[in-house]
Amino acid sequence: MLGEGILKGLGETARNFAGSFVSAERLTTVQYPEERAPVIEDTRDFPFLVYDGSDWEAGLRCVACQICEKECPPKCIYIVKSTDKKPDYVGKPQIYPTRFDIDISVCMSCQICVEVCPFEAIKMDTQFELSTTDRFGGLLYDRKELARSNEYYHSIHPTEAAEVDARLAEEKAKAEAKAKAAAAAAAAKAAAGPAATAAPVAAKPATPDAPATAAVKPVDMETKG
Amino acid sequence: MSVVFYLIAGLTVAGALAAVLLKNTVHCALALTVAFAGLALMFLELDAQFAGFAQILIYIGAVAILVVFAILLTRGSETPKDGVFGAKPLFGLVTAAGIFAVLGWAVLHSAQALPGAGGSPTPAPTVTVMQIGNALMDRYVLPLEIVALLLTAALIGAVIVAMHEKAGAR
Amino acid sequence: MIEKADQIFVLLAHWLVSFLPAGLQHVAMVLLGVVAIVATFPALFAITVLLERKGLGRMQNRYGPNRVGPYGLFQPIADGLKSLTKEDIVPFKADAVVHFLAPVLLVVVVFMGYAVLPMGRNMTLVSMDAGLLFFFAIGASTELSVFMAGWSSRNKYSLLGAMRAVAQMISYEVPMLLSSVAVVMITGSLSLNKIVEAQNQYTYGLPHWYIFTPWGFAGFILFAIAATAETNRSPFDLPEGESELVAGYFTEYSGFKFALFFLGEYVGMMGISGLGATLFLGGYSAPLQVLNFVPSWIWFFAKIMLAMCAFIWVRGTLPRLRQDQLMNFAWKFVLPLTLLNLVVAGMWRFMGNGWLRWVVCSAILLLAYVLMARVGMRKERFGPRIYRYAE
Numbered sequence: 003m004l005g006e007g008i009l010k011g012l013g014e015t016a017r018n019f020a021g022s023f024v025s026a027e028r029l030t031t032v033q034y035p036e037e038r039a040p041v042i043e044d045t046r047d048f049p050f051l052v053y054d055g056s057d058w059e060a061g062l063r064c065v066a067c068q069i070c071e072k073e074c075p076p077k078c079i080y081i082v083k084s085t086d087k088k089p090d091y092v093g094k095p096q097i098y099p100t101r102f103d104i105d106i107s108v109c110m111s112c113q114i115c116v117e118v119c120p121f122e123a124i125k126m127d128t129q130f131e132l133s134t135t136d137r138f139g140g141l142l143y144d145r146k147e148l149a150r151s152n153e154y155y156h157s158i159h160p161t162e163a164a165e166v167d168a169r170l171a172e173e174k175a176k177a178e179a180k181a182k183a184a185a186a187a188a189a190a191k192a193a194a195g196p197a198a199t200a201a202p203v204a205a206k207p208a209t210p211d212a213p214a215t216a217a218v219k220p221v222d223m224e225t226k227g
Numbered sequence: 228m229s230v231v232f233y234l235i236a237g238l239t240v241a242g243a244l245a246a247v248l249l250k251n252t253v254h255c256a257l258a259l260t261v262a263f264a265g266l267a268l269m270f271l272e273l274d275a276q277f278a279g280f281a282q283i284l285i286y287i288g289a290v291a292i293l294v295v296f297a298i299l300l301t302r303g304s305e306t307p308k309d310g311v312f313g314a315k316p317l318f319g320l321v322t323a324a325g326i327f328a329v330l331g332w333a334v335l336h337s338a339q340a341l342p343g344a345g346g347s348p349t350p351a352p353t354v355t356v357m358q359i360g361n362a363l364m365d366r367y368v369l370p371l372e373i374v375a376l377l378l379t380a381a382l383i384g385a386v387i388v389a390m391h392e393k394a395g396a397r
Numbered sequence: 398m399i400e401k402a403d404q405i406f407v408l409l410a411h412w413l414v415s416f417l418p419a420g421l422q423h424v425a426m427v428l429l430g431v432v433a434i435v436a437t438f439p440a441l442f443a444i445t446v447l448l449e450r451k452g453l454g455r456m457q458n459r460y461g462p463n464r465v466g467p468y469g470l471f472q473p474i475a476d477g478l479k480s481l482t483k484e485d486i487v488p489f490k491a492d493a494v495v496h497f498l499a500p501v502l503l504v505v506v507v508f509m510g511y512a513v514l515p516m517g518r519n520m521t522l523v524s525m526d527a528g529l530l531f532f533f534a535i536g537a538s539t540e541l542s543v544f545m546a547g548w549s550s551r552n553k554y555s556l557l558g559a560m561r562a563v564a565q566m567i568s569y570e571v572p573m574l575l576s577s578v579a580v581v582m583i584t585g586s587l588s589l590n591k592i593v594e595a596q597n598q599y600t601y602g603l604p605h606w607y608i609f610t611p612w613g614f615a616g617f618i619l620f621a622i623a624a625t626a627e628t629n630r631s632p633f634d635l636p637e638g639e640s641e642l643v644a645g646y647f648t649e650y651s652g653f654k655f656a657l658f659f660l661g662e663y664v665g666m667m668g669i670s671g672l673g674a675t676l677f678l679g680g681y682s683a684p685l686q687v688l689n690f691v692p693s694w695i696w697f698f699a700k701i702m703l704a705m706c707a708f709i710w711v712r713g714t715l716p717r718l719r720q721d722q723l724m725n726f727a728w729k730f731v732l733p734l735t736l737l738n739l740v741v742a743g744m745w746r747f748m749g750n751g752w753l754r755w756v757v758c759s760a761i762l763l764l765a766y767v768l769m770a771r772v773g774m775r776k777e778r779f780g781p782r783i784y785r786y787a788e
Contacts (some may be wrong), residue, residue: 257495280531284537289567356530
């Protein structure tokens with residue numbers, strides 16, 4: 003029947019109109035800036051630098067390897083290496099960046115710097131309300147502005163941060179085990195040195211076993227705990 | 228002759244002059260529309276309501292649009308390169324003067340033929356639309372039917388011309 | 398008391414004019430009426446624009462504008478300020494005089510149409526014997542303004558939009574005139590006051606509005622379709638559609654001139670709604686006899702706003718018609734039905750009072766509608782493509 007479709011359409015629109023006053027789930031508008039749409043976990047906006055512990059300078063994971071600077075497509079990262087070294091989370095002395103600038107007006111949030119960082123030092127933040135009145139300097143973030151704690155990283159990307167922490171702990175444990183084994187070997191060598199003239203054959207097979215088992219035990223306890 | 232008459236007459240004459248003298252053809256068409264509007268106002272001033280509104284509806288609403296479409300769909304919208312006036316202005320002037328003389332004689336002669344001639348002009352009888360309708364059906368039914376036939380022929384002709392184009396392109 | 402509320406504007410005008418000497422009183426009365434119209438309808442325009450934006454939003458499951466003022470009520474003021482302060486750009490090669498005159502002509506013409514509408518008892522600005530003809534004559538001049546706007550911009554897309562708009566407006570003017578002619582036939586007069594008077598009678602409390610008769614109902618629907626097309630309103634808004642042809646014939650207009658076109662379109666819509674209300678919905682008369690205590694001008698404006706809501710509703714529902722679909726619809730469907738409506742109206746008049754005329758007239762109209770629908774909805778068989786070249 004001609005005109006039937008039009009009448010059905012008019013009924014549909016009338017239902018929409020009336021329903022929008024009555025039921026709340028029809029209007030899916032998020033009234034920004036009073037409300038904000040929920041942010042999903044994998045949101046990425048601009049990078050930030052992770053630091054462990056409470057002192058951002060001491061705990062900064064970045065070792066200024068400059069891989070992210072080289073890989074960044076629009077070249078928005080600028081790094082200046084330090085001349086001295088400070089110990090990292092494992093204990094090994096590493097160089098650190100004295101300058102780490104990211105120009106977020108250039109950054110295109112491609113996450114390549116995060117993918118290539120071997121030290122889990124740079125991660126993506128979820129903040130986007132970063133507008134400022136200073137067109138040039140206000141969007142250039144330096145080392146201090148970029149540093150955020152590991153707890154903050156946990157709060158914005160929980161699963162990712164948990165994975166990263168597990169990986170880092172594993173590496174740390176492996177490094178500790180290696181260090182203990184090396185220390186034990188050195189101690190054994192030193193202990194075996196003076197006693198070499200007395201009973202070199204008898205002492206050598208006996209002593210390496212004990213430090214080896216002693217070294218294995220703490221590692222087992224650590225991985226289990 | 229009141230002030231209103233002179234104003235309306237001035238508007239009509241200005242429009243007609245502009246329609247002849249302007250260079251851009253579409254401007255001429257729009258000036259012609261102003262002349263039509265002036266004529267309609269003249270009808271209204273004489274209390275011929277139906278004639279005035281019919282003038283606006285038909286002339287401004289349809290004829291002016293037709294003129295403009297015709298100018299646009301042909302090549303007439305470009306300004307002629309060698310001026311608007313023809314090569315022999317004298318011939319045109321003579322023709323125009325002759326026509327003006329004939330029309331003027333007809334108007335002045337018909338003014339004497341009216342019943343109130345020679346003295347004070349009597350007010351014209353007010354003609355309502357109903358009287359016009361009755362007259363069309365009583366006295367003037369034959370012209371009405373002939374005009375209807377003419378319009379139908381024009382419509383059918385337009386449809387045939389358009390169909391021929393379609394058939395020609397096939 | 399009811400009488401006073403009904404005539405309050407007339408009494409107010411008389412009182413204001415009584416301060417002037419007797420010679421100027423007539424002119425002052427007319428001037429006061431003009432000022433009232435020029436003040437009221439742009440205010441209604443502002444309300445309508447807001448209603449449209451919020452209404453369309455709700456129909457599309459979203460809020461309309463709700464930032465400016467509480468619930469977005471001051472949005473029209475913001476829009477007005479914006480259009481006033483925007484830079485007025487006239488293209489270099491455009492015809493400056495015609496470019497300027499086109500919106501002026503449009504606004505003048507649509508406001509002139511209000512002169513004959515009876516907005517309440519004794520509230521017609523100029524009571525003319527051929528009032529309906531005046532309204533249509535004035536409406537025909539809007540096409541000229543549209544053409545002027547499109548041509549003077551020296552822009553191919555504007556010109557194309559203007560040609561389409563003018564073709565559409567001319568095509569739909571014929572059904573609009575013919576459907577009102579049925580009303581004129583039954584009433585016996587072209588004067589809008591007499592048409593409203595004829596509908597102002599009540600039988601058992603129900604009014605004699607023409608929409609409650611078979612020919613009047615069909616006539617009203619056809620008039621509404623033609624009015625939607627005349628004012629270039631969705632679903633017939635191809636000439637001004639935002640996604641086609643940029644903005645059609647007012648592409649090159651910015652700032653206040655664009656606002657004038659917008660104003661002209663909406664004020665024209667309200668004028669045609671007013672005419673439709675006068676012709677078919679009884680003008681200023683109340684729907685039921687018991688409601689006569691409400692002033693007549695309230696009914697008139699209520700009917701206009703109802704018509705605007707219907708326009709907005711239809712805009713939110715229907716997709717846009719293509720130009721050839723539009724023209725086919727006008728000449729092959731609306732026009733034949735309008736002619737048939739004339740015949741049916743004549744039959745109604747000469748059949749005498751009684752139930753027979755209701756049955757016969759309704760049957761003829763329904764049959765015609767169904768037959769045309771069957772013919773129109775036949776599947777087109779597509780043959781090889783035919784190319785027509787512009788010579």
